[in-house]
Amino acid sequence: DTAVSQTPKYLVTQMGNDKSIKCEQNLGHDTMYWYKQDSKKFLKIMFSYNNKELIINETVPNRFSPKSPDKAHLNLHINSLELGDSAVYFCASSQVDVGSPLHFGNGTRLTVT
Amino acid sequence: GQQVMQIPQYQHVQEGEDFTTYCNSSTTLSNIQWYKQRPGGHPVFLIQLVKSGEVKKQKRLTFQFGEAKKNSSLHITATQTTDVGTYFCAGLYDYKLSFGAGTTVTVRA
Numbered sequence: 008d009t010a011v012s013q014t015p016k017y018l019v020t021q022m023g024n025d026k027s028i029k030c031e032q033n034l035g036h037d038t039m040y041w042y043k044q045d046s047k048k049f050l051k052i053m054f055s056y057n058n059k060e061l062i063i064n065e066t067v068p069n070r071f072s073p074k075s076p077d078k079a080h081l082n083l084h085i086n087s088l089e090l091g092d093s094a095v096y097f098c099a100s101s102q103v104d105v106g107s108p109l110h111f112g113n114g115t116r117l118t119v120t
Numbered sequence: 121g122q123q124v125m126q127i128p129q130y131q132h133v134q135e136g137e138d139f140t141t142y143c144n145s146s147t148t149l150s151n152i153q154w155y156k157q158r159p160g161g162h163p164v165f166l167i168q169l170v171k172s173g174e175v176k177k178q179k180r181l182t183f184q185f186g187e188a189k190k191n192s193s194l195h196i197t198a199t200q201t202t203d204v205g206t207y208f209c210a211g212l213y214d215y216k217l218s219f220g221a222g223t224t225v226t227v228r229a
Contacts, residue, residue, distance in 0.1 A: 047221070048157070048206055048221070048222050048224070049219070049221055049222075050163070050208065050210075050219040050222075051219075052216075052217070063216070097162060097163070104215075105212070105215050105216065105217055106150060106151060106212045106215075106217070108153055108165040108168055109153075109155075109163070109165060109210075109217075110165065111162040111163050111164070112162065113161075113162050114162050
């Protein structure tokens with residue numbers, strides 16, 4: 008039983024395209040996140056939702072738009088993809104709020120050519 | 121803004137030896153968390169420290185939170201090949217969790 012699942016695992020696309028990554032958690036957690044991990048393994052928070060409400064919105068280009076249809080799902084849509092968007096994107100969830108331990112999904116490796 | 125610095129960036133260890141990775145913050149943290157990411161995998165939560173001076177152990181791993189709640193350490197004894205991976209600390213300050221850059225550990229058999 009996967010706790011935090013995200014699809015797809017790999018995403019290869021060309022510059023200028025629009026793509027989406029989906030995430031679902033079956034842990035009953037209240038808060039979900041999107042993190043970006045660059046080639047140097049640095050983990051950077053992008054967004055956080057608590058019960059479908061946006062609570063953290065870091066300095067991210069507005070080409071990135073998160074959507075949370077319910078508290079178990081948090082999707083990430085990216086418009087007009089750029090080379091610099093290539094990274095691994097991790098979805099995560101936590102039981103209560105930002106201070107609670109994170110449960111990460113397996114990641115989506117995005118490659119923009 | 122609040123930053124969490126983690127050193128060393130890389131740690132090459134002989135199997136059986138001990139090593140320590142350190143985490144330092146410019147501000148007093150509400151808590152600190154540690155994660156391990158195996159090569160090709162995702163970060164996995166190891167432990168959370170909340171109290172000043174707190175020490176917690178998980179088998180060969182010892183985690184410590186400084187008295188001022190500005191630094192933390194992870195000490196691994198008798199390193200095994202299963203310890204390979206990147207260890208991240210993450211400090212909570214002002215409702216924001218900031219990750220260190222990680223310590224990537226390789227083990228020589």
